[in-house]
Amino acid sequence: MRWFEQLRITLWMLFHRQSEKARLQSEMSFHLEQQIAENVAGGMNAEDARAAALRLFGNPAVLNEEAQSTWSWNWLESIWRDVRYGARTLLRSPSFSATAILVMAIGIGASTSLFTVVRSVLLKPLPFRDPSRLVMLYEHFRQEQIQYNVVSPGDFRDWREKTHGFQDMAAWLWWGCTITGDSGQLPESLGAAAGSWNLFSILGVEPAVGRTFTADEDRPGANNVVLLSWTLFQSRFAGDRSIVGKQVRIDSEQYTVVGVLPQWFTYPDPAVKVWVPYASTFMPSQLDAHGRHQSHVVARLRDGVSPESAIQEVSALQYQIHMANLNEPVAEDAVMRPMIEDVVQDVMTPLLVLLASVGCMLLIACLNVSNLLVARGAARRREVAIRGALGGSRLQLIREQITESFLICIAGGALGVALSFLATQWLTTHWKDLPRADAIKMDWTILVFAGAIVFLSALVAGLVPAISSTGKNLLSSLQEASRSIGGSTARASLRKTLLGAEVTLTVVLLISAGLLFKSFMHLRATDLGCTTDRVLTVRFGIPDRQYDKPEKIVAFHEALLEKVRNLPDVVAAGLVSTAPGAGFEGDSLFTIPEHPVTGKILDLDAMTRKADPGYFSAMQIPLLQGRVFTQQDRLDRSNYVVISKMFADRFFPSESPLGKHVKIQWNMKEEPLEIIGVVGDTIHDIGEPIKPMIYFPLLSGAPMQTTLVTLVARTAHDPLAVAMPVQKQLASLDPQIAVRVLTMQQIIGRATASQSFSASLVLGFAALSLLLAAVGLYGVLSYLVTQRVSEIGIRMALGAQRSEVLRLILLDGMRPVFVGLIIGLAGGAVAGVLIKSILFGTRPLDPIVFAGMVGSLLLTAIIAGAVPALRACRIEPTQALRTE
Amino acid sequence: MGKPNDLVQGTLDLLILKTISLEPKHGWAIAKRIQQISNEVLQVQQGSLYPALHRLEQQGWIRAKWNESETGRQAKFYSLTAAGRARLEKEKESWKRLSNAIDLVIDTV
Numbered sequence: 001m002r003w004f005e006q007l008r009i010t011l012w013m014l015f016h017r018q019s020e021k022a023r024l025q026s027e028m029s030f031h032l033e034q035q036i037a038e039n040v041a042g043g044m045n046a047e048d049a050r051a052a053a054l055r056l057f058g059n060p061a062v063l064n065e066e067a068q069s070t071w072s073w074n075w076l077e078s079i080w081r082d083v084r085y086g087a088r089t090l091l092r093s094p095s096f097s098a099t100a101i102l103v104m105a106i107g108i109g110a111s112t113s114l115f116t117v118v119r120s121v122l123l124k125p126l127p128f129r130d131p132s133r134l135v136m137l138y139e140h141f142r143q144e145q146i147q148y149n150v151v152s153p154g155d156f157r158d159w160r161e162k163t164h165g166f167q168d169m170a171a172w173l174w175w176g177c178t179i180t181g182d183s184g185q186l187p188e189s190l191g192a193a194a195g196s197w198n199l200f201s202i203l204g205v206e207p208a209v210g211r212t213f214t215a216d217e218d219r220p221g222a223n224n225v226v227l228l229s230w231t232l233f234q235s236r237f238a239g240d241r242s243i244v245g246k247q248v249r250i251d252s253e254q255y256t257v258v259g260v261l262p263q264w265f266t267y268p269d270p271a272v273k274v275w276v277p278y279a280s281t282f283m284p285s286q287l288d289a290h291g292r293h294q295s296h297v298v299a300r301l302r303d304g305v306s307p308e309s310a311i312q313e314v315s316a317l318q319y320q321i322h323m324a325n326l327n328e329p330v331a332e333d334a335v336m337r338p339m340i341e342d343v344v345q346d347v348m349t350p351l352l353v354l355l356a357s358v359g360c361m362l363l364i365a366c367l368n369v370s371n372l373l374v375a376r377g378a379a380r381r382r383e384v385a386i387r388g389a390l391g392g393s394r395l396q397l398i399r400e401q402i403t404e405s406f407l408i409c410i411a412g413g414a415l416g417v418a419l420s421f422l423a424t425q426w427l428t429t430h431w432k433d434l435p436r437a438d439a440i441k442m443d444w445t446i447l448v449f450a451g452a453i454v455f456l457s458a459l460v461a462g463l464v465p466a467i468s469s470t471g472k473n474l475l476s477s478l479q480e481a482s483r484s485i486g487g488s489t490a491r492a493s494l495r496k497t498l499l500g501a502e503v504t505l506t507v508v509l510l511i512s513a514g515l516l517f518k519s520f521m522h523l524r525a526t527d528l529g530c531t532t533d534r535v536l537t538v539r540f541g542i543p544d545r546q547y548d549k550p551e552k553i554v555a556f557h558e559a560l561l562e563k564v565r566n567l568p569d570v571v572a573a574g575l576v577s578t579a580p581g582a583g584f585e586g587d588s589l590f591t592i593p594e595h596p597v598t599g600k601i602l603d604l605d606a607m608t609r610k611a612d613p614g615y616f617s618a619m620q621i622p623l624l625q626g627r628v629f630t631q632q633d634r635l636d637r638s639n640y641v642v643i644s645k646m647f648a649d650r651f652f653p654s655e656s657p658l659g660k661h662v663k664i665q666w667n668m669k670e671e672p673l674e675i676i677g678v679v680g681d682t683i684h685d686i687g688e689p690i691k692p693m694i695y696f697p698l699l700s701g702a703p704m705q706t707t708l709v710t711l712v713a714r715t716a717h718d719p720l721a722v723a724m725p726v727q728k729q730l731a732s733l734d735p736q737i738a739v740r741v742l743t744m745q746q747i748i749g750r751a752t753a754s755q756s757f758s759a760s761l762v763l764g765f766a767a768l769s770l771l772l773a774a775v776g777l778y779g780v781l782s783y784l785v786t787q788r789v790s791e792i793g794i795r796m797a798l799g800a801q802r803s804e805v806l807r808l809i810l811l812d813g814m815r816p817v818f819v820g821l822i823i824g825l826a827g828g829a830v831a832g833v834l835i836k837s838i839l840f841g842t843r844p845l846d847p848i849v850f851a852g853m854v855g856s857l858l859l860t861a862i863i864a865g866a867v868p869a870l871r872a873c874r875i876e877p878t879q880a881l882r883t884e
Numbered sequence: 885m886g887k888p889n890d891l892v893q894g895t896l897d898l899l900i901l902k903t904i905s906l907e908p909k910h911g912w913a914i915a916k917r918i919q920q921i922s923n924e925v926l927q928v929q930q931g932s933l934y935p936a937l938h939r940l941e942q943q944g945w946i947r948a949k950w951n952e953s954e955t956g957r958q959a960k961f962y963s964l965t966a967a968g969r970a971r972l973e974k975e976k977e978s979w980k981r982l983s984n985a986i987d988l989v990i991d992t993v
Contacts, residue, residue, distance in 0.1 A: 002967035005944035013942075023950075027911060027960045028934060030953070034912040035930070037955075058931035066932075070939035 104412025107365035109419035129204020134339040139331030165310025170199035189738035191271035196278040210244040210259030227275040252543030291328030373465040405462025413454035500820040507824025513766035514849035520759040522841035529682035532744040536719035550701030574615030580682040590664035626677035638700040647692035667702040686751040774864040781868035793880025908963035
């Protein structure tokens with residue numbers, strides 16, 4: 001029952017403190033009165049009786065305090081006292097407090113946001129069943145050193161059937177399609193994926209409506225079935241559940257909707273709106289192929305089997321497949337990595353870099369606040385010393401000073417968390433290609449994190465000034481004559497150290513930002529090998545079912561080109577299967593009949609494109625040798641190819657490629673194709689190296705292979721102005737075609753969006769840090785000048801020149817900057833090496849970046865230092881000597 | 885002037901508990917009682933009773949009640965709780981062990 005008694009009194013004390021204080025007072029005075037009365041009764045006079053009673057009782061004030069100190073909640077009261085005191089001090093200098101709070105708010109807000117993103121994207125488990133047991137399997141080309149290569153359907157089938165280390169394996173691949181309506185709805189071009197029937201059960205995904213695929217539906221020749229994503233289900237079918245079981249028209253064919261996936265399922269990408277069975281995207285013969293790679297394999301580890309032995313078994317099998325197919329590109333090995341790593345691999349480094357840079361910024365903010373507090377501590381030095389001398393305990397004094405920094409950090413933290421709500425939202429909507437963006441949420445863990453950051457920042461910012469200003473040399477500061485000439489050098493050196501640390505961190509940030517920004521500029525400036533100015537691209541596919549004969553396909557393409565070329569404003573137009581910079585499309589192995597078979601067969605590999613005769617001139621890709629296609633190279637008379645410069649340089653290093661032949665899989669024909677021309681190189685993906693490229697004639701009208709194309713139109717003025725007219729011409733030929741319209745500039749923008757994003761964010765953090773460092777330097781120098789006013793006055797009275805005073809002060813302030821700069825340069829070099837993997841065309845020790853960043857730091861430092869230094873050299877000696 | 889630490893550490897608690905074990909008492913009466921019973925040997929600085937009383941109250945050994953005193957004024961009367969009574973027994977026991985031990989040492993050496 002004792003706990004009950006304790007609880008009762010604890011609660012009582014919480015709510016009745018004030019009345020208890022009065023009661024304690026009256027309790028003690030009652031005691032004294034009793035004693036006095038007894039003394040009077042014993043014969044003393046009133047005055048003596050009172051004195052004797054007090055002597056017997058002790059000091060009532062001290063005892064009162066002592067009794068109160070036994071009460072619970074006493075700590076709360078003393079904290080409250082400190083807080084009130086601290087708040088009053090802060091309110092007395094509102095501009096200082098506002099600056100400090102704002103600085104902390106930015107630092108804490110940015111770190112909280114970044115932590116939210118990092119936690120949700122990198123740390124939170126995937127939303128699947130038992131996600132830690134999920135892995136992704138890839139082929140590993142040992143000789144070519146390609147670590148994680150997508151898998152061929154034949155390999156996947158063999159792995160699944162012949163190995164036993166995994167519970168199950170599933171495969172999926174990227175796909176794309178156009179959905180059209182029977183009753184006049186607009187056609188819509190959709191991102192899609194094809195998944196094997198067991199994919200959803202391996203992941204543990206239950207459909208929201210209907211069912212997923214059956215094994216029977218996942219084989220060639222089965223009925224067309226489709227699974228809808230939740231977003232498509234809502235946007236196109238208004239969430240009508242009766243759609244399950246009905247038919248929809250995809251790529252001009254009828255598909256039966258079997259189910260709808262849940263809203264949270266956005267793997268592998270939110271852009272995937274439609275799932276079809278894996279096997280339905282292959283021709284039966286392709287399903288056995290070992291040399292064509294496009295599939296991503298998901299596997300679940302079997303309980304009791306070590307991951308190593310499981311993957312070893314697959315690797316051993318893959319080696320057998322490799323040995324049995326030496327003439328095809330088949331990898332020697334299989335490798336795996338956890339599924340979570342697979343999902344986040346592209347953003348891991350940028351995210352960690354961003355997190356590290358906000359961490360740096362927060363530290364700089366703390367150091368700055370610390371620096372400001374040291375300055376204020378200087379002003380209160382004598383007060384603190386006197387209180388120490390009168391018996392104020394050191395702990396008490398430290399606590400009081402730290403309370404101030406806690407108040408700043410808590411206010412800044414509250415503001416920062418509010419800011420980070422907005423910032424996190426902004427981050428998730430503006431960071432294109434951020435995987436798992438839908439998983440990003442602020443929750444209580446984030447608040448705990450923010451609280452921890454506030455606590456740590458307050459300690460970092462408050463401890464150094466508090467300890468230093470209450471140090472043992474209290475006496476010395478009391479003895480310090482009011483006319484101290486040198487100023488307190490110890491304190492100044494502490495501030496200089498803090499400033500040096502600030503500069504170091506700033507330099508590291510500046511260099512990292514500079515490197516990232518330079519590589520982004522490099523990417524933006526990449527020469528695609530063609531014109532990118534005023535070019536519109538319109539990507540569309542014509543349905544294979546409807547356009548099944550070469551004549552039909554060619555007729556459509558020629559009619560479209562005719563109409564587009566006649567539009568006003570269009571200077572030139574052409575057709576290509578994939579525009580430069582728009583992605584990979586595909587590659588093929590080939591042989592050259594004129595050359596003896598030597599070396600590795602896998603080296604004879606080229607990217608493939610299909611182009612019409614007008615494409616090269618429309619995109620201003622230079623013709624280097626021979627000729628490009630003509631209108632006559634069509635249908636059956638089209639056994640010609642055009643190659644790129646790198647193709648010619650690599651495979652025909654010492655001879656003319658013209659008139660030579662290549663044997664390559666194309667249009668289901670076996671005969672060699674004649675090389676008729678060499679054109680300039682184009683880049684398929686920004687940031688990737690140039691690869692050999694081979695162009696097939698689009699006017700061959702090869703079924704299935706020339707139906708998905710990109711129209712490129714070079715215009716005289718704004719390319720987007722012709723977007724509508726071009727779409728109208730397309731619709732007039734076939735209203736069921738969905739298009740995707742982008743200018744070449746937009747294609748480049750998309751490819752560099754994520755670099756642009758991280759580079760500008762880090763640059764922003766670096767700029768803020770630079771500003772903070774400038775404020776820090778300004779503060780330190782102003783302080784030094786105030787400390788040395790009388791010294792400067794004496795120097796000038798003795799004949800020192802103003803320029804000498806200026807140099808003296810500036811040099812004094814610049815010393816910590818230089819020290820910080822040198823350490824920072826070393827740190828920047830380390831940081832550069834660490835972020836090497838996300839740099840493009842920029843070395844980690846890029847001299848231009850280093851020079852530029854050092855220059856901007858020094859310039860900022862000089863400007864920040866010049867103001868107080870100039871003030872110092874304008875000091876009037878007579879005035880200076882009279883002050884104090 | 886007797887200081888509280890003139891008493892052996894912790895004995896003040898024992899004395900207070902024992903003094904109020906028969907009937908509730910206010911602070912002044914407790915001080916008087918301790919003085920009388922010990923034949924004026926134990927000189928408690930009277931004021932130091934109060935921190936001790938408040939501590940014991942916070943710890944749940946004793947409970948306080950405001951009542952009219954002999955002179956008609958309101959005074960705070962302290963009494964033992966059930967837990968306090970058990971505590972008193974334990975304290976008494978350990979005090980006896982301690983003083984016996986000290987006696988032994990003093991007599992034999």
